[in-house]
Amino acid sequence: MNHDVLEEDMLRPATRSALDELTSVPGAPPARRPAALRANRTVRIAIVHDWLVTYAGAEKVLEQIIACFPDADLFSLVDFLDDRSFLRGKPVTTSFIQKLPFARSKYRSYLPLMPLAIEQLDVSAYDVVISSSHAVAKGILTGPDQVHVSYVHSPIRYAWDLQHQYLQQSKLTSGPKSALARLILHYIRNWDIRTSNSVDGFVANSEFIARRIKKVYQREAQVIFPPVDVEAFSLCTEKEDFYLTASRMVPYKKIDLIVEAFARMPERRLVVIGDGPDMEKIRAKAGPNVEIMGYQPFKVLKDHMSRAKAFIFAAEEDFGISVVEAQACGTPVIAFGKGGALETVRDLSLSAPTGMFFDEQNADAIIDAVGRFDDHAHQFSPAHCRRNAEQFSAANFRERFFAHVRASVPALRAAKLPPYVPYQAQPGAQAVADAPRILAVDQSGVLGGAELSLLEIVKALRSRIEVVLFDDGPFRTALAKTGVDVNVLDAGALRHVRKQGGSLPKGQALKGLVSLVRATAKRARNVDVIYANTQRAMVIGALAGKLARRPVVWHLRDIVSPEHFGGKQLAIIKWCARFGLAHVIANSAASARAFADLTQFDSKRVDVVFNGISAEPFDALRAVPRAALRERLNLPQDAFLVGSFSRLARWKGQHVLLEAMVLNPQMHAVLVGAPLFGEDQYEIELHAFVAAHNLGERVHFLGFQHDIPACMCAVDAVVHTSITPEPFGRVIVEGMLARRPVVAARAGGVLEIIDDHENGVLCTPGDAHMLADTLAELRSNDELRERLVRNGYQTALSRFGTQSYVEGVARILKGVAGR
Structure with a gap:
């Protein structure tokens, strides 16, 4: 409207x-x-x-x-x-x-x-x-x-004039079930009449x-006749010597009568397109002159409908779309003279006829009608058939229906029919459409890498997904903007449990665990599959899945090894893998290998799907001068800026970048990120290091930033300095999309993104001297920078786009839900 x-x-x-x-x-x-x-x-x-x-x-x-x-x-x-x-x-x-x-x-x-x-x-x-x-x-x-x-x-x-036919086909003509069915249909009829009074x-x-x-x-x-996609069919004036019928093979369509009639007319050829429960019965009646093609795609149906001498239709339909489609091809119709066909076919008693009728649903009547059609075939014009079909077009339906509603509603009297714009499905829309109903579970309210990746899934699947979080924050706000249903559950004492170790939940923490599992299971009963996005969410999801009897898919975004997890947490992951996981999606082969080594999980139930990252926010900044971005962020205009983008955590290795700054006085470091999970002491250590080495004018702490693309486009190079293997390395792909040369630590999932000195440069993890030398080379070598930027951008688009990411996740979730 x-x-x-x-x-x-x-x-x-x-x-x-x-x-x-x-x-x-x-x-x-x-x-x-x-x-x-x-x-x-x-x-x-x-x-x-x-x-x-x-x-x-x-x-x-x-x-x-x-x-x-x-x-x-x-x-x-x-x-x-x-x-x-x-x-x-x-x-x-x-x-x-x-x-x-x-x-x-x-x-x-x-x-x-x-x-x-x-x-x-x-x-x-x-x-x-x-x-x-x-x-x-x-x-x-x-x-x-x-x-x-x-x-x-x-x-x-089935409650009115077809009740007896319905009961007969359902084998409910006698007995207690028949009595119950008749009672229900009687109740339906009474309700149907009563509610008709509320229709204006x-x-x-x-x-x-x-x-x-x-x-x-x-x-x-x-x-107002229903819409027929007349535009999908084209007029064909050259007809061949065969008749066509096309329909789902169910009793009331009477395909068996058409086949029986042509079996008695061996001199005439019939083509049958369609499938259904009556297929074997129909095949048994077919003679050599009857070709039963079964189900065929639209292209094949359209081709045969265009070339056929006539279309045979023996059902009593309320309207009969296939009858109009045949005429849209210029093909006349031989139809049972009852129901909607009387309104869509013009017989010989009218000018510009488009078909003929037979009066009874039996083989003899069809044989007689086909014979009469052959005698009068010269009176049917393909152009007349097409012209008759066009009155049933979708455009005509829209005009008439909109006008009727407008006339019925005074407040719409001046409204205009909106222009028809064909719906253009987004890339990957079919995979999205096929997705089951999903409950996505995440432990965090902050916008970390895992949350940003889940956000891409939610944007694409928002009509099929609802989200449960165990904490509130910017992530919940970002999700709400997509229009998805978001529930924030109170994690209680569980929010203090860390993956690096600590005691198993006791007391209040155990009470919080039970509460989260119950609340999650309650919401899971309305969906087909639970999609756990983080490790703690996976534990809750595995337990809730058992209660709700729903399969659980864990999107593994970590390398489950002693470098990243405590011993008790690893034991819990092993137990959950055996107890409650139906499938695992790993964000890299490195993550998948570590998980397999830990759990001995069935490899057939582990798939690698690289994270998908949208290029749009980066491409939108291409026309924005770098100077304007630096001014906005209060960064020096003329310095060579090296950017680090991640939360402040020791294993992320920001201290390695600061050590490289000591060795390379021609550069500035830009640290974008904040401590998130009890890592404030590390931030204090970083500031102390800057002060001790007089780096205050060359190190810029920007803290948490919403506009990461703008920050990346403001620097000259992007570094990734993790000292332990990174599961994937989202920052690397983002740097490539920002058209900045990327330097990264040679370990984990990073090796699946970067080809050394082709689309990025690899350094030994924790080696500040090598990092300093590499950055110095980048600063002085224009040709190297240009090659890395060009190849890196193409890598990001071709291998880590959102379409392939969403399609991959949707395909796996559908497969698991359908088991």
């Missing part, structure tokens, strides 16, 4: 709406439109759909309704979509059925609960409610100050469905 056109004057109600004309009694005074819609504010719209489990006809209608009102919020009983692109990235509010056992595959079994479930979805905050209903969506509860427009694909078929205006997808609505609800309905 275009909010720019919703000015104050358009929010005044019209004297009489189209909806009033549909529902008012002749001679009665016109109804007053609710005061809520006269308020000076944006009109709020909710769209309610029955269930989101696939992309079929009803979902194609929903897609175009969303295109008409792109700012509307979505509601549905359940949301188990894989491909979510047609929702344009919108989140969906679901009912309690979403969380019930086996809901993903057995949601239809919860039919008795669906009326209750749809009534629990709260849309009271909206001015306009649009329901897209073939089951219970039209039963959403609305108030007297709300306008409810319901696009009805059909009243609940019905829209039907065909005259056939409008008659059903009149029969069942005693209400008139505006007919």
